[in-house]
Amino acid sequence: MREDLHFSDNYRDLSQQYGTGAGFQFEFYCECCRDTWRSPFEPYRSGQASGWMREIGSFASNLLGGLGSGLDNAVEGLAKAGWGNARDEAFKRAIEAAQAHFHRCAKCHDYACDRCWNADSGLCQRCAPDLAAEVQAARLDGRLQAATESAREFGKGQAAQVDVRGERQLVCPACGHETRGGRFCPACGQALAAPARCGGCRAPLPAGSRFCPECGAPAGRAGAVPPPAPSS
Template identity: 50%
Template sequence: MAEIRFADNYQDLSQQDGVDAGFQFEFYCERCNDRWRTRFRPYRSGQASGWVSKAAGMFGGVLGGASSALEGMAQAGFNSARDEAFSAAIEEAKSHFHRCGSCFQYVCASCFDSARGMCYHCAPSVNVAIAAARAQGEIQGATEAAMAEGIARGKQRDVRREQQLVCARCATETHGAKFCPECGTPTGVKPVCSACSAEMQPGARFCPECGHRQHQQST
């Protein structure tokens, strides 16, 4: 048989033996990864071996010798039959895929610029590039406008007022609210030590002045 020239953009789905024995190959575009599969070509020797094996199992191994003989014949002829099927598959695939003159990848018709002889990865469509750039520009412009709006809003916030971010009573995070969302305690009230009345940080378990252990109030 003559030499077989092929690329690596395919998957061999062939099966050597069994009732489903046959040859089938799946090729894919190396740009968009779309798949194209050849029609299934049955491998008769492998199928015959599979059917005889099934029959041998049904009849208690009476046909075991015939099954082994057919299996041996199927194995012996598989490689040459596969090469023949693969050569035919490559010829079929040539009408579905094109080789880029720049990167030498095989791509489908949708990813190939026949006028330039290159894939759209190496020779992008100008119209597509313009549309993509326009979309990126809109995103950038909207982002800049949103940031400007956010800066304007931020300048209106009172950043000098101290905010109590943890409730002094139940230690729940308040996120700057005037009242605790868990127990309703006003957040402006600072906790004090139950023993010496010294001001304490919210959630502190011991007084920093006298060391007295604080008892957390339940909600």
């Protein structure tokens, strides 16, 4: 294949060398949106003949011994010998047809389809985005940012209603289910008290403590703090 051919890296070769379906076809794609276009199928007669002769040779081998196999190999060799030049010619014709469906960007040199092409500037949409589309996108982005900021400020106001000082049991002591900070277990309904506190300094007492880790008072003086009353 000649090195000066266009579309050297954005196509897929769908050609088939042998068999009754032998022929040339190439698939080109837009380097912006990846949409594809396929060239018209061109049959490769020598390859098709090889496929037909292979089927005939298989039948003839049963009747004529090695003669059928020899005919099959001869036609297949002819198809292989002419494949390279025939493919290159078909590829050049496919490129000429593809140029009607793609445009080469003067800046990035990528090939763009009609939908990704900015005809006013002669550049692809990535290098020269549509102004109206960019303005609309920026407007929607600004609206989203403003709405997000408003929601954040509203959330800060709601935070004042959240009890951030009261201790909550996160796991039910009765069934082991997660409580998510509730006053009652959502699985078994067990009332959940806040952790026990020292009767002297009111510091939280770890489970199983015999003495307060803050003031040293005996844990016997500690008492469980009842859950906070619901806010009105």
